[in-house]
Amino acid sequence: MTEQQRLIELPYDEDALEPAISEQVVNWHHKTHHQGYVNGWNQAEEDLENQRESGDFSGTGSILRSFTHNFCGNILHDVFWNSMSASGGGEPEGELRERIEEEFGSYENWKQEFVEAAKAAGGWALLVYIPYSDELHNVVVDKHDQGAVWGAHPVLALDVWEHSYYHDYGPDRGDFIDNFFDVVDWSSVQERYQDIVEIH
Ligand SMILES: [Fe+2]
Structure with missing residues (x-):
C-alpha cells in the first residue's frame, strides 16, 4: 500500500500575508x-x-x-x-543575488521578466535552477505542468490561477503580482536555491 501523502502545514498563520493575500x-x-x-x-x-x-x-x-x-x-x-512570509519583501541578497545579476544583468531585469511571465501564465511563474545547464531561468507554466522544464527545480513560485487572487483583486492580476513581492521571503528562496545547488 502506497503511503498516503498529506497536505503540508503553512509555515505561518493564515492572516500572515495580509494585505497582499487575505x-x-x-x-x-x-x-x-x-x-x-x-x-x-x-x-x-x-x-x-x-x-x-x-x-x-x-x-x-x-x-x-x-x-x-x-x-x-x-x-x-x-x-x-514556502516562498512567502509575514516578514518578506525587499530583495535577494548574497549568492542568489549575485547569480541573478550575473545571469539576468540586474535584479530589476530579472524581476521585470518574472512579472511578465506571471502576467502571461495560465498557471504559474517560476524561478528555477537547472542543474543540467547550471543556470537560473524564469519559466511560464500553464496549469501545473504545461511548459515545465525537465530537470528544473523551482526555487520561487507564484501561483496566478484565479483561485490565488481573484477574491482579493478581481481582474487586477498586475496588482496581485506587485504585492506578492511584499511577502516574498528571499531568505527561504536563497536557502532552497543553495540546497539544490549543493545536491548537484
Ligand atoms: Fe493554487
Whole structure:
C-alpha cells in the first residue's frame, strides 16, 4: 500500500500575508485547492496500485495524467507557500543575488521578466535552477505542468490561477503580482536555491 501523502502545514498563520493575500484566500487556497491536489495525487497512486493488482491497465492514460496534474499542483503549492512570509519583501541578497545579476544583468531585469511571465501564465511563474545547464531561468507554466522544464527545480513560485487572487483583486492580476513581492521571503528562496545547488 502506497503511503498516503498529506497536505503540508503553512509555515505561518493564515492572516500572515495580509494585505497582499487575505486570510480568507489563504484559507481557501490551502485547505481546499491545495488539499484537492494532495487528494488527487493519493487517488492516482491508489488507482495505479489497483490496476497493478488487477492486471487491468485500461485506465492507465487518464490515471497517469491525473497523477502528473495533481503531483505538480502539490509540489508547486509547497514551493509557493514556502516562498512567502509575514516578514518578506525587499530583495535577494548574497549568492542568489549575485547569480541573478550575473545571469539576468540586474535584479530589476530579472524581476521585470518574472512579472511578465506571471502576467502571461495560465498557471504559474517560476524561478528555477537547472542543474543540467547550471543556470537560473524564469519559466511560464500553464496549469501545473504545461511548459515545465525537465530537470528544473523551482526555487520561487507564484501561483496566478484565479483561485490565488481573484477574491482579493478581481481582474487586477498586475496588482496581485506587485504585492506578492511584499511577502516574498528571499531568505527561504536563497536557502532552497543553495540546497539544490549543493545536491548537484
Ligand atoms: Fe493554487
